[in-house]
Amino acid sequence: MAGAYDDRDGKIWMDGKLVDWREANVHILTHALHYASSVFEGERCYSGKIFKGHEHSLRLIESARLLDMTSPYTAEEIDRAKEEVLNANGFKDAYVRAVMWRGSGDDMGVSARRNPVRMAVAAWEWGSYYGDAKWQGAKLDIAKWKRPSPETIPTAAKAAGLYMICTMSKHAAEAKGCSDALFMDWEGYVAEATGANIFFVKDGEVHTPLADRFLNGITRQTVIQMLKDNGVAVHERRIKPEELDDFQECWLTGTAAEVTPVGQIGDWHFQVGPVTRKVAEDYEQLVRA
Numbered sequence: 001m002a003g004a005y006d007d008r009d010g011k012i013w014m015d016g017k018l019v020d021w022r023e024a025n026v027h028i029l030t031h032a033l034h035y036a037s038s039v040f041e042g043e044r045c046y047s048g049k050i051f052k053g054h055e056h057s058l059r060l061i062e063s064a065r066l067l068d069m070t071s072p073y074t075a076e077e078i079d080r081a082k083e084e085v086l087n088a089n090g091f092k093d094a095y096v097r098a099v100m101w102r103g104s105g106d107d108m109g110v111s112a113r114r115n116p117v118r119m120a121v122a123a124w125e126w127g128s129y130y131g132d133a134k135w136q137g138a139k140l141d142i143a144k145w146k147r148p149s150p151e152t153i154p155t156a157a158k159a160a161g162l163y164m165i166c167t168m169s170k171h172a173a174e175a176k177g178c179s180d181a182l183f184m185d186w187e188g189y190v191a192e193a194t195g196a197n198i199f200f201v202k203d204g205e206v207h208t209p210l211a212d213r214f215l216n217g218i219t220r221q222t223v224i225q226m227l228k229d230n231g232v233a234v235h236e237r238r239i240k241p242e243e244l245d246d247f248q249e250c251w252l253t254g255t256a257a258e259v260t261p262v263g264q265i266g267d268w269h270f271q272v273g274p275v276t277r278k279v280a281e282d283y284e285q286l287v288r289a
């Protein structure tokens with residue numbers, strides 16, 4: 001299966017039933033398309049099992065709630081929808097995308113209470129997010145945009161509107177030959193990449209930005225626990241950009257990115273060192289356990 005994402009064979013789950021891939025469409029007057037009233041999940045299925053699938057279902061419902069939308073489905077129903085999609089398409093190793101949005105209805109202004117909340121789940125085979133760059137260490141640009149304050153937008157939600165600056169920053173990064181961009185937050189601290197959290201190593205200890213102002217990734221939480229279980233000190237704290245001078249290793253975490261070593265951020269260089277290698281290997285084993 002290949003080609004444009006709207007022109008493939010297979011099945012997509014939409015509002016409670018499986019439909020043909022090419023028929024999984026919405027009307028042009030869908031509220032989400034105009035006002036970003038949409039939340040989503042990215043998950044990976046390894047050898048037939050979605051890693052932390054139920055946690056992703058719960059996060060989807062919570063993201064919807066943060067955007068004033070009530071999920072029409074329970075987490076268990078969402079879990080089943082994802083299974084149905086994987087089975088219908090015969091996938092064992094795949095990326096799973098669940099999306100919940102305000103559809104079209106009686107409202108077409110900003111207010112949207114009368115429009116139904118809808119949901120779909122699609123899955124596709126997706127390899128390494130950063131392609132061949134993964135093991136050489138990804139090269140990151142520094143985004144000109146800043147992660148917004150939680151007083152500006154619900155930053156804990158995995159909401160479509162938060163990705164507008166991610167797309168623009170990633171385009172700018174790619175134009176410079178980088179595979180991603182690192183954001184600072186609105187106060188100037190190191191935040192995260194366009195679709196992944198970030199970790200640094202200094203003298204064998206791990207430092208990562210406190211995730212109270214951007215998505216606290218499920219992979220991030222998994223990796224922190226893994227490191228702690230291995231006796232590695234992890235410091236979740238505010239990190240200033242100038243501290244990058246002193247960090248020896250760096251990696252990104254995310255469902256799509258998994259554990260991706262970082263070789264360069266702007267003019268800062270990092271080794272793909274022993275802590276990074278071990279964490280990447282341990283994560284690889286864990287998701288397939």
Ligand SMILES: Cc1ncc(COP(=O)(O)O)c(C=O)c1O
Nearest residue numbers: 195196197215217218219254255
């Ligand atoms: C902006 C952003 N931050 C962090 C993450 C990592 O989250 P997770 O590990 O739950 O996939 C993602 C990926 O979904 C993301 O899009």
